[in-house]
Amino acid sequence: MSKKERKAEAQQCWKQSIALAPFDGSDEAAYHLGMYLGGLWHPSGKKYLELAAQLGNEDARKEFKSQVNILESYFDGEYEER
Structure with missing residues (x-):
């Protein structure tokens, strides 16, 4: 199995877990x-x-x-460009 195929399979597994929402693990799958x-x-x-x-x-x-x-710091003038 190629790297691309493994990535696609991982995404599919996460999506299957998300479909089980709101049961345990669906929030973690959505996050990852x-x-x-x-x-x-x-x-x-x-x-x-x-x-x-x-x-x-x-x-x-x-x-x-x-x-x-980050956005609040930027608009408050606390953000310094590098």
């Missing part, structure tokens, strides 16, 4: 799939992170909170 797909910076990743947060996943909620903190 969201992070795998690019996190908050990619529409597909954001979609699954939002679902994970709605299902109560604390890691997903932390992702959104950290993003808000």
Whole structure:
């Protein structure tokens, strides 16, 4: 099995777990799939992170909170360009 096929199979497994929502593990599957797909910076990743947060996943909620903190720091003038 190629690397590409293994990645596709992993995504399919996560999606099957998510389909079981709101049962145990569906929030974790949504979180991991969201992070795998690019996190908050990619529409597909954001979609699954939002679902994970709605299902109560604390890691997903932390992702959104950290993003808000970054944006608040930037607009408050605390952010320094490198």
